[in-house]
Amino acid sequence: MSELETESLRKSRIKPYAAVLAFLWTLIVGGSLAWGYVQLRTVAREMARLEALARFEKDVIFRRWNADLGGVYAPITKSTPSNPYLKDTPDRDITTASGRKLTLINPAYMTRQVHELGLISHGARGHITSLRPIRPQNAPDPWERRALKAFAKGKKEVVAVETIADTPHLRFMRPLMTEKSCLQCHAKQGYKLGQIRGGISVSIPMAPYLAIARGRFVNMAIAHMVLWLLGMVGLGFGALRLRRNERERDLADAAREKIIAELKDALDQIKTLHGIIPICASCKKIRDDDGFWNQVEVYIRAHSEAEFTHSICPDCAEKLYPGLGSDKDDPAPE
Numbered sequence: 001m002s003e004l005e006t007e008s009l010r011k012s013r014i015k016p017y018a019a020v021l022a023f024l025w026t027l028i029v030g031g032s033l034a035w036g037y038v039q040l041r042t043v044a045r046e047m048a049r050l051e052a053l054a055r056f057e058k059d060v061i062f063r064r065w066n067a068d069l070g071g072v073y074a075p076i077t078k079s080t081p082s083n084p085y086l087k088d089t090p091d092r093d094i095t096t097a098s099g100r101k102l103t104l105i106n107p108a109y110m111t112r113q114v115h116e117l118g119l120i121s122h123g124a125r126g127h128i129t130s131l132r133p134i135r136p137q138n139a140p141d142p143w144e145r146r147a148l149k150a151f152a153k154g155k156k157e158v159v160a161v162e163t164i165a166d167t168p169h170l171r172f173m174r175p176l177m178t179e180k181s182c183l184q185c186h187a188k189q190g191y192k193l194g195q196i197r198g199g200i201s202v203s204i205p206m207a208p209y210l211a212i213a214r215g216r217f218v219n220m221a222i223a224h225m226v227l228w229l230l231g232m233v234g235l236g237f238g239a240l241r242l243r244r245n246e247r248e249r250d251l252a253d254a255a256r257e258k259i260i261a262e263l264k265d266a267l268d269q270i271k272t273l274h275g276i277i278p279i280c281a282s283c284k285k286i287r288d289d290d291g292f293w294n295q296v297e298v299y300i301r302a303h304s305e306a307e308f309t310h311s312i313c314p315d316c317a318e319k320l321y322p323g324l325g326s327d328k329d330d331p332a333p334e
Contacts, residue, residue: 018238059126075101128200133198152196
């Protein structure tokens with residue numbers, strides 16, 4: 001096999017495996033990055049949900065505090081007028097000894113004002129609502145209506161991400177249960193102790209949490225890119241090492257095949273010398289495979305590693321050079 005064929009075969013073996021490994025490594029790193037992105041989005045959503053839950057629980061505690069006191073009084077101002085839905089409540093408006101006019105703030109009124117402040121200061125939205133609201137503005141929107149119906153079927157919490165004012169918000173809602181202090185205002189609506197009277201929905205802007213998630217994702221993406229590059233470099237070095245090892249193996253195989261071929265040729269030559277050799281009965285020349293007649297020494301030299309040195313035997317010396325020597329055992333000079 002030629003060196004070019006060997007190199008081509010080696011590359012054909014390594015390249016497909018290297019490509020498959022690179023593809024699998026890319027899938028692993030890409031899958032890990034995608035999973036990390038999903039986890040960051042999940043964490044961002046959970047952080048927003050925890051903020052919404054904290055706001056809901058705060059509202060419930062403040063409402064309970066207000067209801068247990070039977071309401072609290074606050075100065076009548078442009079932003080805090082008398083509550084028209086408490087017009088039948090005794091002492092809704094009072095005047096202090098100093099002449100200061102005060103109005104009664106019930107739990108619903110207080111919660112609504114707290115929600116307005118939250119929207120201004122933090123962008124968080126709150127809404128106290130019910131399927132049978134006393135105040136028309138407390139009527140539920142479609143999402144809140146579905147949540148209230150889910151509460152009636154036993155669901156304890158409804159969470160979703162929806163677009164409000166062109167920005168994503170996490171919407172959170174839990175039911176409001178009728179407590180003893182609530183019956184002062186809502187008994188006339190037919191509510192009984194322990195019944196679901198409505199709910200409080202909280203909407204938290206997702207932008208701050210998504211910004212945090214994006215920042216972490218950038219760092220995660222950089223780390224994954226470095227990891228991917230290291231893996232690809234490792235695969236490249238591994239492929240080069242395999243290619244070098246295979247090249248060395250192929251060279252060793254070629255050398256071995258060459259030695260085997262040489263040994264086979266030598267064996268064939270040895271077998272030829274041991275076979276029937278056509279030799280002239282007169283001049284002693286040997287006929288080769290091509291039909292040419294060669295001197296014995298030429299033929300043997302071509303078919304073996306033997307070398308010849310010429311001399312003259314005593315009989316031939318006596319015949320060719322009579323009288324040159326009396327001792328037949330002494331060889332003639334070369």
